[in-house]
Amino acid sequence: MLQVKTPEEVWELIRAEFVPLPHRSEHVSLPESVGRVLAEDITAEEYVPDFDRSTVDGYALSAADSFGCSESVPAILPVTGQVLMGESADFTLPKGSCVYVPTGGAIPKGADCAVMLEYTEDYGDGSIGVMKPGAPGMNMIFRGDDVYPGKLILRAGRVLSAEDIGALAAVGRTEVPVSRRLRVGVISTGDELVPPEQKPGPGQVRDVNAPMLTAMLGAWGAEVKNYGIVADDEELLRGKMEQAAQECDAVLVSGGSSVGVKDAACRIIEHMGKLLLHGIAIKPGKPTILGRSGNKPLVGLPGHPVAACFVAKLFVLPLLGRLLGREDAQYPVTAELTESVSANHGRAQVNACRLEQTEKGLLAIPIRSKSGLITQLAGADGYFIIDRDCEGLPKGAKVNVFMN
């Protein structure tokens, strides 16, 4: 019999027992790549911009030609032309002159700064007065300032944000190498379960875990294959789990809350591969099983939806992320508890809460929930964790809230 493990030991176990899957990349178009996991480091192959640009509407000139000028003694320079947007400036500015340049326009050779329109006066005779001295590099972006060949733009493993898409567009990477989506098989077990669209008869309840896990995994970026509801029967469950392990990259079985079914799930996992874990010192969520068949995770989640939800967030998503080499840390927000919360189990306790922004700061309103009462989680904004050594938190305590 395996010992119950602390959350930290479980995360350690995940890192030790599972490795990122090799050869899983596919190419998708730029807009499709948002939220996907980058499969390779992206390095630039060119200069961005490919020319020196002005960051203002004004005049390109040699800063030296404006030194010492002021509003009362402007530097007077002939305007020898203008740069048009989207066109090159393939001429050399004669010493002692200037050209008009729009924001984003090219700065010609011979010029080393741009002076804003506001600090110049057009004399109408083909010359201007510069009333504020320039300095080399002023109001300019140089060739390669943004990107140069060989510059590392993004690292493999990153979950691509809109900003990242912008950077990829800037360097012309319109086909993006991303990790293929993981396919996750979801199985619900329990003689008492009926599908959500069915009205439960006496003694029956609707299957909450399959739609909840499907939504969670889908939002995270996995492709979910549902294997429906399996009765509490070891042979039937074994068949479904083996089929799912064949067809998917990971298998989640939820339910089987009775001791017998949990034992059956353990036997099936041992038969299919290796049982790694039986029990996590967390509340709710203790009756969790983890094993693997090769590098494929086989997870037995608690039947209670609230427990299944927390275990999936805390352990299953990081485990799936590990398979992709996915790097996305989640950082908590700090909030103040509006009431005390007791905890006294020798287990870490996960507690859902709502958040409320007030003038005094951000408040965390704990949601009291008997294990299994899923509708009490509806409307929750996040959750916080009370340490196993902590006997509870007083009203006013600061908690770290992880967002849903």
Added chain:
Amino acid sequence: MLQVKTPEEVWELIRAEFVPLPHRSEHVSLPESVGRVLAEDITAEEYVPDFDRSTVDGYALSAADSFGCSESVPAILPVTGQVLMGESADFTLPKGSCVYVPTGGAIPKGADCAVMLEYTEDYGDGSIGVMKPGAPGMNMIFRGDDVYPGKLILRAGRVLSAEDIGALAAVGRTEVPVSRRLRVGVISTGDELVPPEQKPGPGQVRDVNAPMLTAMLGAWGAEVKNYGIVADDEELLRGKMEQAAQECDAVLVSGGSSVGVKDAACRIIEHMGKLLLHGIAIKPGKPTILGRSGNKPLVGLPGHPVAACFVAKLFVLPLLGRLLGREDAQYPVTAELTESVSANHGRAQVNACRLEQTEKGLLAIPIRSKSGLITQLAGADGYFIIDRDCEGLPKGAKVNVFMN
């Protein structure tokens, strides 16, 4: 000429000038509804569970029959049967007896608690010994504990989470009324722009804003229609904007960084409806225009990608959310600056940063970025805002970081 407005004034303006769109709901299936905006309050129509349930494997009995028992003096009760999972318990437990009940199983009439298996001993003669007294309600969930008819489950406007999907499944709402996705038209302007898949010629740069905005809006939940790149020409731009306003719920025009084009965009908006705003006191992002044609937002975003990115996050997403009555507050995480950041513009300053979790706490590493250097935003984790009245932040200062 309209005055430059502070960010707070802009948010106020959005609330004052735009109202949630009426009659926009459609029904989608449960798994499809994650991340969508709930269009109606959801109220339960039944009891969940519909029967009293045990939360443990053990024996259902009348607590009174176990009062005073202990390990040395167990209460001895005949076992008159067992409740099977998924079946009703439509009998009344005879006084002074008990039935076996699995976790989640129905508790029969006459019983008012469940005693865990661990605290009983099976004598093998059809009776058990109870070694720890029960109490009424112990280890039970009562009918309607989770949900009862008329209970408000979820409010309209909520962005549905996986937990919410679980709650909807529990009450049998498998077709979910959600707001139709907003359709947002995106136009890029600028003579210097080429599509990202094209290699820029001299003086040209790739269009970064259209793919970046498409990714951001798509991830947020909008449907994006791209109108491509329009040259800096008032008539062409007017035609595209009018077409986009016909076909979409909102129109975003980015670029046109030159003063002339900004003025053209203002004239076009005034012609199409009402100009509400010209300039936000924020850096980067000042050259922002906002107007409306009826209740349709017409937004002119800065051409610089970094500025366009921040303005879209800070103002465009809340504005689109307003059209849907969408309620999703974003709460910042607190981190410590690893270096000082200067700010001295009379404008609020938005600064991108990376986050790093260390033993000392969460660190924010500010990203130094000239406006327009989009690749410096690649790899950023979030951004913080420095108040307009603040002259900069020292190393070690706490900042509130909004995640990307």
